[in-house]
Amino acid sequence: MDIKSYIKEYIRITLASIKTPRKFFEVIKSEGNGYLKPLAYMLISNIVFTAGSFLEFFFLPETSNVLKVAGLFIKELVVYYIILAILFFIFVGLIQLAIIIVKGKGGLNQTFKVLCYSFSPINFAWPFYLAMTASFYLNNGASLIQILFMLGLFASLLYIFYLAVKGIAVTSDVSGVRASAALTMPLLINAVIIFVLLPGLVFPYYSGEKSTPSSLNSYSKPEMDAKSEPIIHNIYVFAGSTPAIDGIKDDKDAWYQGEAVRTAIGASYLTITTKHDFNNIYILMELNGQPAVIDQTMIHLAQDESTPGPDTISRDNSSTARFDNYYMRFSNVDYSYNKFDYISENITGRYKNGIYTLEWQIPMKSGNASRIYIDKFPAQVHFSVTNLKNNNGIWPSYADPNKPETWGNMTILGEKAR
Numbered sequence: 001m002d003i004k005s006y007i008k009e010y011i012r013i014t015l016a017s018i019k020t021p022r023k024f025f026e027v028i029k030s031e032g033n034g035y036l037k038p039l040a041y042m043l044i045s046n047i048v049f050t051a052g053s054f055l056e057f058f059f060l061p062e063t064s065n066v067l068k069v070a071g072l073f074i075k076e077l078v079v080y081y082i083i084l085a086i087l088f089f090i091f092v093g094l095i096q097l098a099i100i101i102v103k104g105k106g107g108l109n110q111t112f113k114v115l116c117y118s119f120s121p122i123n124f125a126w127p128f129y130l131a132m133t134a135s136f137y138l139n140n141g142a143s144l145i146q147i148l149f150m151l152g153l154f155a156s157l158l159y160i161f162y163l164a165v166k167g168i169a170v171t172s173d174v175s176g177v178r179a180s181a182a183l184t185m186p187l188l189i190n191a192v193i194i195f196v197l198l199p200g201l202v203f204p205y206y207s208g209e210k211s212t213p214s215s216l217n218s219y220s221k222p223e224m225d226a227k228s229e230p231i232i233h234n235i236y237v238f239a240g241s242t243p244a245i246d247g248i249k250d251d252k253d254a255w256y257q258g259e260a261v262r263t264a265i266g267a268s269y270l271t272i273t274t275k276h277d278f279n280n281i282y283i284l285m286e287l288n289g290q291p292a293v294i295d296q297t298m299i300h301l302a303q304d305e306s307t308p309g310p311d312t313i314s315r316d317n318s319s320t321a322r323f324d325n326y327y328m329r330f331s332n333v334d335y336s337y338n339k340f341d342y343i344s345e346n347i348t349g350r351y352k353n354g355i356y357t358l359e360w361q362i363p364m365k366s367g368n369a370s371r372i373y374i375d376k377f378p379a380q381v382h383f384s385v386t387n388l389k390n391n392n393g394i395w396p397s398y399a400d401p402n403k404p405e406t407w408g409n410m411t412i413l414g415e416k417a418r
Contacts, residue, residue: 013041017120021163025114025170033109038116042088043081045119052126053133091115094186095168102182104172114167118160125156161187233396233408235261235383238417240275243282245359247350255284257417263395265294272385272395276412280361281374285385287356296389299360300325302382302404303372364412377414382407 016024092112099106106114132149161183168179240257249255258275268289275282287294349358364374372381384399384407386392393399393406400406 010041010044013117014045014120014123017117017163018159021166022170024117025167028113028117028167029106029110029171031113035109035112038113039085039088042116042119043085045122046081046084049122049126049129053129055130088115091186094189095182098182098186099168099172099174102174102178104168104174104178104182106168106172110171111168114171115164118163118167120163121156121159125153128153128156233261235259235272235274235395235408235410236417237274237276237281237410237412239278239413239415240417242277242280243275243284243359245282245346245348245361247348247357247359249284249286249357249359253284258282258284259417261395263397265289265394270294270394274410276364278364280363281410281412283360283362285356285358285360287358288354289356294356294387294394296387297358297394298325298386298388298401299362300382300384300386300401300404300407301362301372301410302407303374374412377412379412381410381412383410384408 013024092108092115095115096106096108096111099111128149132146132153135146135149164183165176165179168174168182169176172179172182174182236259238257238259241254243253243255255273255275258273260271260273262269262271264270265287268287271284271286273284273286283299285294285297346361346363347358349356351357362372364372366373374381382404384396384401385394386399386401387394388401391401396406396408398406399408
């Protein structure tokens with residue numbers, strides 16, 4: 001079968017399964033055995049949904065390097081779909097066992113085809129997801145139209161369940177109630193595996209692994225080692241060009257040259273990107289939400305007073321350390337105007353279209369004896385981001401502004417990222 005014929009067959013299966021499910025599954029019941037065609041249909045349907053959902057990145061204000069973000073996910077998605085296919089076969093086996101328990105007559109191949117073709121509504125679900133996320137970005141938060149799109153997405157996913165029940169009822173000669181019972185319990189078991197266990201295995205930046213060069217990590221909760229002590233996180237600062245500290249992220253700033261880490265703040269994520277030009281350390285913070293979440297941001301750097309360098313830093317001896325603190329505060333801001341600019345020496349923040357962008361410039365050799373002084377590479381300083389209003393840690397999430405031993409590390413390298 002050539003590509004053109006396959007596309008026509010794909011469209012035919014999609015429309016027939018959705019419009020006339022009973023008739024469609026009666027035809028499936030009389031067909032011969034086969035696994036490759038229905039499996040390909042199921043995987044392609046999921047890829048269509050993923051590709052359509054990815055378009056949400058184009059709605060992010062001042063988003064750049066979308067292709068770089070795509071490249072980051074493609075490698076992970078390939079592994080994800082391989083594991084998804086394996087889990088799907090296990091799921092089919094569980095469903096077939098449940099069908100036998102409810103005294104159904106359908107065979108394994110018929111059950112497999114029913115479940116594969118039941119994914120047809122997902123081909124139409126991604127526009128609802130895309131519209132839902134786009135309305136959130138453009139309207140700065142939840143709205144009635146977003147709720148409507150969310151209901152549309154839920155209805156599409158619910159129709160997948162309906163088709164699976166209808167297909168099992170037809171191919172196994174059981175009632176809708178028995179078909180629902182045969183599907184529900186294995187579905188719950190598989191949902192736990194896919195949405196709870198699988199992301200932690202496939203996407204390490206959701207599970208909070210330690211930062212490594214050129215990686216993207218998320219630290220949503222404190223990590224503990226075998227001694228129940230916090231794991232020390234690290235941010236790498238590579239050399240790069242000098243960005244404009246104007247609160248606007250654009251291509252000329254070349255933030256892609258830096259290292260990025262991501263940390264969870266409530267239901268939002270804050271991305272922190274760093275680089276340096278041998279004179280200053282530059283930090284970019286991007287939050288999808290109102291600045292009120294981190295409206296009193298303090299970044300802390302502490303360096304051992306004797307000799308800079310990774311081998312001479314003493315985390316527990318703060319009495320001999322030099323502290324370099326930078327404070328950012330929003331006050332009396334009316335966010336309903338959807339725009340707020342904060343401009344100060346070495347710090348610029350802008351809030352627009354629901355995106356909060358904050359850029360920092362930190363001198364590496366300011367001449368102030370109480371501040372950091374970096375003239376050798378690699379160098380390492382203690383680093384953390386906290387909210388002074390409530391003393392909560394932002395990065396790492398367990399950081400205490402008054403306890404340097406709870407901070408992460410910042411490793412400043414003399415070369416560019418590869």
